[in-house]
Amino acid sequence: MLIGEVARRSGVSARMLRHYDSLGLVRPTGRSDAGYREYSGEDIRRIFHIESLRSLGLSLRDVKRALDDPGFVPSELVDDLIRQARERIASETELLTRLRRINAADPAGWEDVLQIVALLQALGSKSAGKRQRAALSSAEEVPVPVEALVEAVLSEKDPHVAGALRWALARSGESGLALLAEGLGSPVAEVRKRAVQSIAEIPDGEATALLRDALASPDIVVRGYAALALGARGVADAVPALIDMVVAGTNDVDAADALSTLASRPALTDRIATGLVDRLGHDTAEPFARRRLTQALADIPGTTASRALADLSHDEDRAVALTATYLLGMRDER
Template sequence: MLIGDVARRSGVSARMLRHYDALGLVRPTGRSHAGYREYSSKDIQRIFHIESLRSLGLSLREVRRALEDPSFTPAELVADLIRQTRERIAAETELLTRLRRIDAVEPSGWEDVFQIVALLQALGSKSAGKRQSAALSSVDDVPLPVEALVEAALSESDPNVAGALRWALAQSGEESLALLAEGLGSPAAEVRARAVQSIAEMPNDGATTLLREALTTPDLVVRRHAALALGVRGVADAVPTLIDMVVEGTNDVDAADALSALATRPASAKRIATKLADRLAEDGVEPPARRRLTQALADIPGPTASKALTDLSHDEDREVALTATYILGLRAAR
């Protein structure tokens, strides 16, 4: 079969077939009387083998080795191709992400693009100082893409950098909330904790809604962060978790402060004081927990808290009685 016929039937151009010939990959078995290349069925089969291997991403040098080197096994070849392909996909994905993030900021000119790229590179730096500087610079004329900020906040372990990233997110408005909500559903506990901490520092109503939802999560750390933030925002749903925190001795001072912030109205103060007194009366509450509950009553105004403290001043636990008596003295002096 002449080269033109082979090209039409195989889909490989005559020019490429001549290139294969020059490289010694496929040498035509014979020549016609006029000197034209003639390919046998075996030659054509080899062409198809070459094209099959090229479709897997092999270079012509690798194709030659695969066809001619008996020690070059398919398993070795395929494993190497998988590794190369994964590396290429990772690189292309990283590039695509960077381009999307630049596009999201809608740069007005190349100078904006250069600044965004520099900030993104700093945000991914191994230096905590550079990452922190990038976060603090992200609210300037050319801000960092919100997606990049959220990703950085959810992966940052340095407390100073994490604080700067949360501050930057708080300046971004509600745009980041959907991404942070995804973080709350992460299988990684540390990511969930970072997500709720970031949401807690955002002052908008959308953040409050997410924090309310976080109160129902089975993740205890997330619930605690959400309760503390909601207490400051005046959301009474946080009261049960805050009282649990006082009992457990986990951020109990912050929890007591949040309960105090929630007790600004008489009705709220009465409910909180009643719940604290009820926990104090429960069987099985350890003495240290009872003392913390008594201390939590100190900043709860109103007669319900005062009555509970009066009862506690006669408690069998001497430390609880002394604490209640001391608090009552302070309340009387106000």
């Protein structure tokens, strides 16, 4: 079969067949009387084998090795091809993500595109200073797509850069909340922590609803940040979690301050005081937990807290009794 017919049947161009011949990959078995290449059935089978191996990503050199070396073991080469394919996929996925983010920013012209690209590159810089400047400038110049900000804040380890990123996210409104909510469910504890911290800095609205949901999180850190943020917003749902924080000694001073703020609302005063007193009488309350609970009663107004402190001034635990006595004296001076 002449080269033109082989090209038509195999789909491999005559030029490529000549290239295969020059490399020794597949040489036609014979020549016609006129000197044209003639391919046998075995030659054509080899051509199809070559194309099959090329479709896997093998170089022509590796194809020749695979076909000519009887002892050739493909496993190592296939492993290498898998690695290369994964690298290409990761690279293409990264490019696709970058293009989508640029498109989401709705640039008005190429100058905007260039600024967005520069900011995205800066957010991924190894320099904390560059990342921080990118976060701060994102809300003032061409805005960085919120998806990029969320990805950056959930992975940022530097506290100063993280603060700048949370500020930029808060400026962008509620558009990043869905992605941050996914972060709350991450298997990585640090990611969950960064997610709830970011949500806490976004103003009331859907963010408050997410923080309420976070009160039921199995992660004590997430529950704590959510409770503190909700307490600052005057949300009564945070009271049980805040009392738990006082008992556990986890950010207990901040939790006590939040309870004091909430207790300034008459409807919550007795509820908070009663909640603290109930935990004081709990059998499992450890000595240090009882002292923290006593201290937390200090800034809770009303007669319930005062009566509790009066009773505690005679407590068997001397540290608790002295603390309660001191706090009663402070209340009398007000």
